[in-house]
Amino acid sequence: MIQPHRSPIAATALLALCLSPPAAAQDSREAEIAAKQAEKAKSLQVYVPSKAERIITNFEREAIISPSGPFPFLDSPYRGGGFTLGAGYRQFYGDASFWDIKGAYSIKNYKLIETSTRVPLGTHGHAGVRGGWRDAPQVAYYGLGMDTLPEARANFRLKQTFFDGYVALRPQRWIVLDAGASYEDYKIEEGRGSAPTIEDIYNPITAPGLGISPTYLHTQGTVGIDWRRSPAYSRSGGFYGVTLHNWADQDDVLTFSRLDADVVQHVPILRDTWVLSFHARMESTIGDDDVVPFFLLPALGSGSTLRAYPSWRFRDRHSLLGQAEFRWIPNRLGMDMALFYDAGKVASRREDLDFDNIKSDWGLGVRFHLPMYTFLRIEAAKGSEGWNLVFSSSAVF
Amino acid sequence: MRRLTFALVILAAGLALAPFSARGASQRFYKDDPIAREPDTQDASKVAEWEINLSSDLLLNLFTNPGDLTPDVRAQNINTIDEVPDSSWFTNRIYVKPVSLEELKRGPNTMDGPAPGRWTVIRPKTAGAAPGFTVRDEKGEVWFLSFDGKRNPRAPTAAIAVACRIFWALGYYQVESYITSIDPKNLEVAESARIRTLSGRVRQMQMKDVRHVLNRSARSSDGSYRVLAARALPGRVIGGFRFYGTRPDDPNDVVPHEHRRELRALQVFGGWTNLTDMKAGNTLDSVITEGGRSFVRHYLQDVGSSFGTGALERKDPDDGYEHLYEGAPLVKRLFTMGFYIQPWQYMPYPKAPEVVRFEGDRFEPEEWKARVPAAAVKRARADDTFWAALRVMAFTDEMIRTVVHEGQFGDPNSEKVLADALIQRRDKIGQVYLTKVNPTHKFALAGDGALSFENAAVRAGFAKPPASGYKAAWFRFDNATGQATAIGETAAPNERIPGPSGLPTGDGTFVKISISGVDPSHSSWAQPVDVYFKRAGGDWTLVGLDRLPHMNPEPMSVKKR
Numbered sequence: 001m002i003q004p005h006r007s008p009i010a011a012t013a014l015l016a017l018c019l020s021p022p023a024a025a026q027d028s029r030e031a032e033i034a035a036k037q038a039e040k041a042k043s044l045q046v047y048v049p050s051k052a053e054r055i056i057t058n059f060e061r062e063a064i065i066s067p068s069g070p071f072p073f074l075d076s077p078y079r080g081g082g083f084t085l086g087a088g089y090r091q092f093y094g095d096a097s098f099w100d101i102k103g104a105y106s107i108k109n110y111k112l113i114e115t116s117t118r119v120p121l122g123t124h125g126h127a128g129v130r131g132g133w134r135d136a137p138q139v140a141y142y143g144l145g146m147d148t149l150p151e152a153r154a155n156f157r158l159k160q161t162f163f164d165g166y167v168a169l170r171p172q173r174w175i176v177l178d179a180g181a182s183y184e185d186y187k188i189e190e191g192r193g194s195a196p197t198i199e200d201i202y203n204p205i206t207a208p209g210l211g212i213s214p215t216y217l218h219t220q221g222t223v224g225i226d227w228r229r230s231p232a233y234s235r236s237g238g239f240y241g242v243t244l245h246n247w248a249d250q251d252d253v254l255t256f257s258r259l260d261a262d263v264v265q266h267v268p269i270l271r272d273t274w275v276l277s278f279h280a281r282m283e284s285t286i287g288d289d290d291v292v293p294f295f296l297l298p299a300l301g302s303g304s305t306l307r308a309y310p311s312w313r314f315r316d317r318h319s320l321l322g323q324a325e326f327r328w329i330p331n332r333l334g335m336d337m338a339l340f341y342d343a344g345k346v347a348s349r350r351e352d353l354d355f356d357n358i359k360s361d362w363g364l365g366v367r368f369h370l371p372m373y374t375f376l377r378i379e380a381a382k383g384s385e386g387w388n389l390v391f392s393s394s395a396v397f
Numbered sequence: 398m399r400r401l402t403f404a405l406v407i408l409a410a411g412l413a414l415a416p417f418s419a420r421g422a423s424q425r426f427y428k429d430d431p432i433a434r435e436p437d438t439q440d441a442s443k444v445a446e447w448e449i450n451l452s453s454d455l456l457l458n459l460f461t462n463p464g465d466l467t468p469d470v471r472a473q474n475i476n477t478i479d480e481v482p483d484s485s486w487f488t489n490r491i492y493v494k495p496v497s498l499e500e501l502k503r504g505p506n507t508m509d510g511p512a513p514g515r516w517t518v519i520r521p522k523t524a525g526a527a528p529g530f531t532v533r534d535e536k537g538e539v540w541f542l543s544f545d546g547k548r549n550p551r552a553p554t555a556a557i558a559v560a561c562r563i564f565w566a567l568g569y570y571q572v573e574s575y576i577t578s579i580d581p582k583n584l585e586v587a588e589s590a591r592i593r594t595l596s597g598r599v600r601q602m603q604m605k606d607v608r609h610v611l612n613r614s615a616r617s618s619d620g621s622y623r624v625l626a627a628r629a630l631p632g633r634v635i636g637g638f639r640f641y642g643t644r645p646d647d648p649n650d651v652v653p654h655e656h657r658r659e660l661r662a663l664q665v666f667g668g669w670t671n672l673t674d675m676k677a678g679n680t681l682d683s684v685i686t687e688g689g690r691s692f693v694r695h696y697l698q699d700v701g702s703s704f705g706t707g708a709l710e711r712k713d714p715d716d717g718y719e720h721l722y723e724g725a726p727l728v729k730r731l732f733t734m735g736f737y738i739q740p741w742q743y744m745p746y747p748k749a750p751e752v753v754r755f756e757g758d759r760f761e762p763e764e765w766k767a768r769v770p771a772a773a774v775k776r777a778r779a780d781d782t783f784w785a786a787l788r789v790m791a792f793t794d795e796m797i798r799t800v801v802h803e804g805q806f807g808d809p810n811s812e813k814v815l816a817d818a819l820i821q822r823r824d825k826i827g828q829v830y831l832t833k834v835n836p837t838h839k840f841a842l843a844g845d846g847a848l849s850f851e852n853a854a855v856r857a858g859f860a861k862p863p864a865s866g867y868k869a870a871w872f873r874f875d876n877a878t879g880q881a882t883a884i885g886e887t888a889a890p891n892e893r894i895p896g897p898s899g900l901p902t903g904d905g906t907f908v909k910i911s912i913s914g915v916d917p918s919h920s921s922w923a924q925p926v927d928v929y930f931k932r933a934g935g936d937w938t939l940v941g942l943d944r945l946p947h948m949n950p951e952p953m954s955v956k957k958r
Contacts, residue, residue, distance in 0.1 A: 028429045029429050034438040036651045037436075040648045047445070050453075056452050092598070093596065097596065123609060273738065332715060332721075335727070337731065
């Protein structure tokens with residue numbers, strides 16, 4: 001309560017004091033009012049914010065006015081890591097540049113430590129560099145294609161050291177031009193956890209690149225049109241973009257390129273009473289003869305792709321994903337609901353990306369958001385392998 | 398503890414109600430009743446600046462019920478004839494006094510706006526969504542500039558220009574606001590100007606910061622920028638006021654704000670203009686020193702959230718229809734998958750790009766809601782809304798079209814749509830609020846004992862005269878004891894009721910007359926309005942008016958159920 005007087009009794013007493021006719025009878029209305037004001041003048045108080053107001057004020061000062069300092073970091077160190085806790089420290093410099101260092105640890109013993117800096121490029125974009133290290137000791141691998149069984153799961157441990165630099169430009173409000181280059185050093189080791197380690201079940205034929213820990217120079221470029229209000233929360237607009245990747249193996253054994261195409265469209269109905277949201281994504285390895293290591297193959301299954309399936313459930317050289325949501329808005333300030341349907345397929349050949357043998361799921365979700373940012377998404381999804389519960393701190397697409 | 402608190406609240410309310418019209422052991426009417434001005438008698442020069450945290454203010458008003466919980470409390474800053482005296486909060490203008498079209502055009506403005514020539518940017522804008530900054534013109538006058546958003550040209554500045562004139566005419570202290578334009582070449586940045594960057598660093602403000610603001614603003618075809626220049630308030634600005642409680646360090650602030658009629662009346666005025674962003678952050682207090690005495694003047698400082706657009710884009714469709722958070726609609730939408738449909742979700746709006754979401758056809762005055770409920774507005778009673786509706790109804794069509802023209806719309810249809818909607822909404826307000834209570838007013842008691850008055854609802858054409866006319870019960874009134882002694886009853890088919898025989902004639906005597914309308918189709922008219930007249934020099938002077946009983950003893954929580 002933000003009340004100048006903290007107890008109801010005090011407030012009541014003051015109310016009576018201020019408003020009741022004064023003890024000494026007055027002979028005019030003005031004198032009566034003057035007497036009340038004189039009475040109050042005897043006991044003026046400096047306004048003391050309540051505890052709640054002080055907490056909110058302090059939070060705003062720390063988070064907005066002086067944004068440098070520690071912050072919570074809840075992103076997963078690597079997909080499939082499970083519930084994660086983390087923290088970081090951010091220091092601003094210049095007008096809007098910052099560097100930060102952050103670390104995260106997940107329930108599955110996934111770890112990440114990362115440092116980065118980001119610099120605005122006028123009002124039309126920003127650039128940044130980043131470096132870090134992650135350790136994901138029980139990443140799932142189920143084999144190639146759509147016909148793999150859940151029981152075929154094996155685990156491997158992925159360690160990655162990375163340094164990258166990127167430029168993200170918005171020459172016009174809707175135009176997306178992104179480019180980046182990164183040094184990625186992978187170490188693939190025996191998996192941990194309850195599933196067998198990958199070497200026990202798979203070989204370089206069924207898990208391409210198994211036994212090799214490549215070091216890549218990864219370059220990528222994106223062009224697109226984005227007229228959503230915000231990628232992290234939107235009820236209208238769309239995104240249409242393509243990204244070209246090249247992973248250049250420093251030993252020139254596992255070099256490959258990939259083209260990603262993404263389409264997002266939000267269709268508001270009846271002034272956002274409902275929103276139909278659609279997402280289509282294709283990830284396609286370009287060179288038929290290039291060997292793509294199993295851990296970098298396009299994959300489906302996760303809280304943002306096929307949501308009823310565990311992370312990395314399906315992998316192959318090409319993937320196609322379609323998602324549709326029927327959203328309704330119980331509260332425009334911060335709460336959306338969604339019925340969703342996901343369907344997808346991976347294939348070894350691009351021409352096999354058809355509607356045969358696709359996997360699908362459906363489910364119900366609730367999202368809590370700010371005007372331009374989703375901070376909590378909870379979804380229950382049902383697929384052919386059962387139910388899956390998704391907790392995420394980001395929008396699905 | 399709760400029982401004790403409740404008992405104390407009831408006790409205090411009983412002691413305290415209607416402070417400017419005291420009853421009980423002391424005399425009912427003083428020699429200076431009804432007062433025309435609420436005085437500020439104490440020196441307020443030491444009132445300190447405060448900053449009301451907007452987030453906590455929003456949360457508090459959305460999720461709790463701050464202020465006095467006593468139900469159905471009569472406004473406490475009214476005088477004995479149920480009117481709001483002039484004060485540091487309010488100045489009676491329209492309805493009470495004639496307001497000419499010229500006065501309406503001028504509104505709060507006292508000059509011609511910023512002096513042309515070079516303007517020096519002295520501060521960035523730190524509050525509100527609209528792009529802007531603060532400048533000093535060549536004559537040294539300080540102006541807060543507010544630009545139209547890039548995708549919303551003319552609409553925000555027009556809304557401010559129109560709304561501030563309306564609220565000025567209604568009686569509120571308003572900021573002087575002028576629509577003008579600037580050529581960026583005439584801007585320079587003061588060496589002393591400082592800006593806090595996103596990083597939290599404070600540095601000297603530069604032209605690139607000015608350009609950043611201009612880049613977010615709508616630019617005219619000739620390269621200039623239309624801007625709303627708001628003149629710096631006089632006095633020492635000390636932050637805003639809440640819509641409940643009092644300022645603990647202002648000795649003159651003795652009426653809880655939730656019980657101030659002019660703040661409660663914002664249910665009506667806000668609904669009329671769709672002033673949806675009603676919050677402490679859009680108010681300002683300033684310590685004014687006049688004649689060697691300092692007092693706090695209270696400004697309804699930012700009424701720019703009026704009509705159908707926000708600072709940067711059109712308003713959300715539920716603006717004016719639902720608070721930001723309401724439990725019941727949330728649950729209904731949640732479990733019906735959004736099929737709990739309300740009119741705001743489909744109602745059509747006229748094509749008016751500089752007004753957008755504002756119309757009069759489907760406006761329902763009692764259903765109108767600000768984004769966040771203001772404590773004072775929640776406590777508005779039928780006598781408060783009647784008082785406000787009289788003022789809204791005092792705006793003629795011509796006055797409305799005149800004031801809307803001051804928005805300097807670029808699209809003639811937008812100007813017409815806004816004026817038409819205001820006229821429609823005005824009439825709906827009259828229809829609803831003038832008929833909700835016994836609408837008799839403008840009482841006069843002639844020397845021969847005939848009582849004349851007007852029925853506001855009938856005069857406005859919203860109701861027919863009561864089928865069985867009016868009746869009046871007459872009493873001698875003892876001002877010292879509050880005792881009323883019956884004299885007789887009279888009746889009339891029209892708005893002039895003859896007096897009974899035996900009316901007192903002595904100087905200093907009082908009569909009380911209870912007037913009601915007799916018509917089964919208007920049950921509220923059967924609730925009599927009590928008026929009090931004092932005899933002096935052979936004439937009767939109105940000294941008291943009670944339109945509604947003082948309080949409902951039922952606690953608010955019980956009433957809700």
